Amino acid sequence: MRQQRRRSARRAERLRRWREDVYRRIRARKMQRAAMLLMAVAGFQEGQHRDRQIWVEHRESNWWEDTVLHPAYRKWNEDFRMSKACFEHICNQLNPVLRKQDTNWRKSIPVNKRVALTLYRLATNESYRSIGNLFNVARSTACVIFQETCEAIVSTLMRTYIRMPEGRTLEKTMRGFRRKTGFPMCGGAIDGSHIPIIGPNENHTDFLNRKNHHSVILQAVCDDKYRFIDINVGWPGRVHDARVFSNSRIRRVGDSGRLFPNIAENLYGVEIPPMIIGDPAYPLLSWLMKGFRDNGNLTAEKKMFNHILSKTRMVIEGCFGRLKGRWRCLLKRNDSDTEFVVTVITACCILHNICEIHKQRFNPEWLQGINEERRPRPENLDVHGQAGRFNPEQIRETLVQHFVRLFPDELQRFQ
Structure with missing residues (x-):
């Protein structure tokens, strides 16, 4: 009889400790969720877009914005095989297809940068890694932009520029x-x-x-x-x-x-x-x-x-x-x-x-x-x-x- 009472007491003690542990974890999760909610509300109330430190890798070079877009740049024909006026004409035609929306997390890549990246890749056959460094984008992003722009050129401009004469x-x-x-x-x-x-x-x-x-x-x-x-x-x-x-x-x-x-x-x-x-x-x-x-x-x-x-x-x-x-x-x-x-x-x-x-x-x-x-x-x-x-x-x-x-x-x- 004494042994049975002792075993029952030990089981009751283990059950009590298990319940306390479960309650403690539940309280901790509730406090964690409350803290995250407070942080989100505080960030929303600031009303400012903060630089993302995890999702976007910081890159030192930006050849496109620092060099190409400079008014003194004179190598459009060598680097992109056309003048700046012709380049802007293509961008205007592709703008309805390639334009993306800005989000709360980041600004979209502009159409002229997408077209320039594609033209540079077609003209030089450089690797996506090199092009990504020049245009300040990730290698995977450069690949996606190149594919999307080529498809937009074909779907939008094919019937206009390649047709039998009449x-x-x-x-x-x-x-x-x-x-x-x-x-x-x-x-x-x-x-x-x-x-x-x-x-x-x-x-x-x-x-x-x-x-x-x-x-x-x-x-x-x-x-x-x-x-x-x-x-x-x-x-x-x-x-x-x-x-x-x-x-x-x-x-x-x-x-x-x-x-x-x-x-x-x-x-x-x-x-x-x-x-x-x-x-x-x-x-x-x-x-x-x-x-x-x-x-x-x-x-x-x-x-x-x-x-x-x-x-x-x-x-x-x-x-x-x-x-x-x-x-x-x-x-x-x-x-x-x-x-x-x-x-x-x-x-x-x-x-x-x-x-x-x-x-x-x-x-x-x-x-x-x-x-x-x-x-x-x-x-x-x-x-x-x-x-x-x-x-x-x-x-x-x-x-x-x-x-x-x-x-x-x-x-x-x-x-």
Whole structure:
């Protein structure tokens, strides 16, 4: 009996101590919550934004605010590939999409800083860590800003700055090509270019091009003033240009007869419709002209035609050179996700057109390290007419006759 009473007394004592401990913890938590509430109320009543010491890391350098925004800054064209006026024009167009709201904790990053960070990254291909130090933001923040701004450029400005010419614009383009080389009814030049990337984890062999490097293909059409009028981005580097073209929107629109307006120029009794010009990798169509296949037996007239067409088509190679010279991120392997690489390339093409339209100065030194190698590519023997009205072979023969009459002295060079 005595042992049972002792055990009962010990259990009662443990229970009492446990209850006291629980009550003590509850009181401590209540006091802690009350103290936090008082601190929050006191901070709110101050009505002042205090500098955050935990959430924002203090950075010593701020190249953007201390140097670039200074009135004496004169390197806009070198650092951002455009003048300050052109830069502000882009910021105004992107402002509705990129503008963020200030909060009680911090002020939002302004639109001009977001656009400048993106342009600097595209122009120099600097790492996010270096760019973060220059613009006084964290590396992760620089990455997010770059992605958001590239996506805003594509979604907001694509339809405004990259589109096929119509009406008077088309007439000016055709006059421009004719003034340069004498080629009539030329509305653009088409070609493809490889943009290097880091091979993806899945199906990486599909992106290996003929040089055994990973890349994606940029198929583009440009006008006489080095401006893109149509682009197709994203096909793996292993794919031939002819297949990219066959699956592109411009092929579907061209075959439907909606690529150019229903106009034609009569040359020696043959109607010559508006057309784009390409190299032997592309098919011969009523709206796509290419040279004769050189099997060693070409006549002097056909050789001269090939020479004039090739000289006219050089504008697309110059366009690719100016694109990569301005935005040098396209020269080195892009470390972004394969899908986002398409967005980056498209954004570069849009910004390139903005610079060309606003006549921004292009520094010839930017072309250093750019080698758009022209390689012989398999001949595409496809020949198609358009609804029976235009015969591509007849059009090409008529153009041969036209150049012989237009440049009789040049013909001697090819005999």
